Amino acid sequence: MNSKNIGKLKLFMMGIESRFAENNDTFKEIVVTYKAGLKEFVGRGAYEEGKIKFNFSGVTKVKTIKEVVSSILEEAEKYEAVNFIYRERGTDILITADNKNVTMKNVKVKEEEKETKKIHFTEGTSTLLNRSYYIKVGEADEVLKAIDIMTKDGKVKNDKIRKYNQIDHYVELLDPMFEKLAQKGNLTILDCGCGKSYLSFVLNYYLTEVKKIKCNFIGIDIKESVIETSKAMAESLGYRNMEFYAMDIKEFKSRKKINVVLSLHACDTATDMALAYGIKEEAEAIVAVPCCHKELLSQYSYEPLKSILKYGVLKARMADVLTDGLRGTLLEAKGYDVSIVEYISPLETPKNLMIRAVKIKDEDYKAMDNYMSMMAALNVYPALYGFLNEWEYEE
Template sequence: MNKQSISKVNLFLIGLKSRLEENLDIFKNITVVYKTGLKNFKGIGTYDSDKIKFNFNGKTESLSMDGLTTKLCDTAVNYDSMILTYSERGTDILIEADNKNVKMKNIDIKEEETISNSINETSTLLNRNYYIKVGKADKLLKEIGVMTKEGKVKNYKIRKYNQIDHYVELFDEMLNDIPRNKVINILDCGCGKSYLSFVLNYYLTEVKKIKCHFIGLDYKESVIETSRKMAENLGYKNMEFHEIDVKDYIPKNKIGIVMSLHACDTATDMALALGIKLDSDAIIAVPCCHRELLSQYSYEPFKSILKHGVFKSRMADILTDGMRSLLLEAKGYDVSVVEYISPLETPKNIMIRALKNKDENEDLMAEYFNLMSSLNVYPALYGFLNE
C-alpha cells in the first residue's frame, strides 16, 4: 500500500485509540486481514492487562494501542490492501484500505428478526416483537440456560423467556426519564445468579448503546461465584459481584438504578431503603412473600372481614406494597405499580417502579405516619431508613 493510504489509516486508528479508552469495558477485539493477490494474512488483537495481545503470522506481541497502530501501518506497506475490524459488543467498525481509497464505517451487528420455531409453536406471545431477540442474543440466552446449544429456546423455558423480555419492556419505558450520565450504575440487590442483570446489560450495551455498569450483591458465595463465571464466559467486563449483605454495602460511585427481583419479605425493603438512601434516580422492585405486616396489622372497622385468614393475608399483601409505594412517594419518587406477569402464573406479580423527580413531601410523610398509627404497624422499610 502507498504512503498516502497508510497515513489515512493511521489517522483512523488514532481515533480508535480514544474510543478504546472510553469503551474499554465493551471492547472485544481488533482483527486485520492483509491481502496480496489471492492470498490473505490475518491478525487478531485482544485486550490483556493494559496491553493489546496481537497475533500475526504465528507471532504474538503485547503492544500498547500506539504500538499496535505503528505495527499495523508498518505491516501494510508489504500488502496491496487491508480490512481492519474494531469490534465492540453490538458494533463493528470497519476500515477498508487499498492504494486508491480508505474508508471507515460503523456496522451494527444484524439481528435475526424471526423467532425460533419452538417459540412460534408454543408461546402465548406469538406476535410479540421481542426486545431480546433470538439470533443476536443467542450467546446470552444459552449462558442463562434459556436456549439449547443448537439455538432453540427450550420448551420449558419459554415462559421464563417471555417474563424476562417483558421485564426489559417495562424497564425500557423508564429509560427516557433516567438522567444519562457518563455511565449508568445499576445495583442489583439480592442478585442471585443475576439473570436479569445479564439481560439488561446486553440490552443497554448492545441494543440501546448506553454505557452502563452493573453491581450484583448477594450474601451467598455460591451464586456470586456463578455470576462472576457467567460474566467471564460472556465477556461482560462492565459487571462486578460482591458477597455482602445489602444493608452493609457502600458504593464507590453514584448509583443510577437500584433493582430487586423476588427478594423475600423484608429483603425487598432493604433494597428500597438503600435506593432511597443513595438518592438513586430510579428504583425497581418485584416483591416476593409478604409476611411482616400480616402478624402486625389490625383495623377495627374491618374486624368482621379480617377474621377470615385468606382475606387478612391478601390485605396484608396490599398494605405492604401500598405503604412501600406511599413512602417512596413521600421521599420524592414518582411511583407506578404494574402487573409484571399474569396473575395466573403467580399471585406475586406486582412491579413497583419509582423515579426520583422531586423533594420529600411532608404531607405524604404525615399520611404515612397516620397509617402506621391506624393500622398499628411499624414497616421494615421505615425501620431500615432510620437505622
C-alpha cells in the same frame, strides 16, 4: 500502500485508540487482514487486562492499544490493501484502505442473519406470545444460551418459554425508564439479592448492545455460591462491565454513584432493604418485584374492618396490599414518582407486582406526614421505614 492513504488510515486509527481507552469494557477483538495480490495475512487481537493480546505472523505479544495501532500502520505500508475490524459488543467498526481510498463504517453485528432468523423450539407445544420481542432470538442468542433459555443449537427450550416471556416483559417495562436515564451518561446499576443475575445479564445485553447505553452492573447477594456462578457467567460472556460481591447489602459501600437499584423476588423484608438502600443513595430509579409478604400480617389491625379481617385469607391478602401500598407511599414521600403494575399474569403467580420509582423531587414533607398517619392508623412499623431510620442514625 501510498503514504497519502497511510496518513488517512492513521487518522481513523487514532479514533480507534480513543474508543478503546474510553470504553474497553465492550471490546471483543481486533482482526486485521493485509492483502498482497491474491495473498492475505491475518492478525488477531483479544482483550487481556486492559491491553490486547495480538497475534500476527506466528508471534503473540501483549500490547497497549497504541502499540497495536502503531504496528498495524507500520505493517500496512508493506501491502497493497488492509481491512481492519474493531469488534465490540453489538457493533463492528470496519476500516478498509488501499491505494485508491480509505473508508470506515459501523455495522450492527450479524445484521443479515438477524433479519431472517426465525424462532425454533425444542419438541412440544410453543406458548410464545404473539408480540415483538425486545430480547430477540438471533440477536441475543449468546446470552439466552448462557441463562439456559436456549439450547446450544439455537432453539428456545419449551420448558423455558414462560421464563423467556417474563424476562422480555421485564425489559419492556423498564425500557422507557432507561431511555430517560440514558442522558445521565454511564449508568451504574445495583442488583440487590441478585441470585444468578439472569435479569441483569439480559439488561446488560439490551442496554449495551441494543440501546448503546453505557452501563456498569453490580450484583450483591449473601450466598457465595450464586455470586461465583454469576462471576463465571460474566467471564464466559465477556461482560467486563459487571462485578459481583457476596455480602449483606448493609455492608456494601459503592465507589460509584448508584443510578438504578433493582430487586427481583427478594424475600419479605429483603425487598425493603433494597428500597431503603436506593432511597439512601438517592438513586435516580428503583425497581422491585417483591416476593413473600409476612411482616405486616402479624402487626396490622384496623377496627372499622374488624368483621372482614377476621377471615384469615382476607387478612393475609390485605397485608400484601398494605405492604406494597405503604412502600409506594414512602417512596413518594421521598421524592419518587411511583407506579405499581402487574409484572406477569396473576394466573402464573399471585406475587406479580412491580414497583417502579423514578426520582423527580426532594422529600415531600406533607406526603411524609400522611405516611406517618397511616402507620399510626394501622398500628404498624414497616421494615422500610425502620431501615431508613437505622441508616440515617448510623450516618
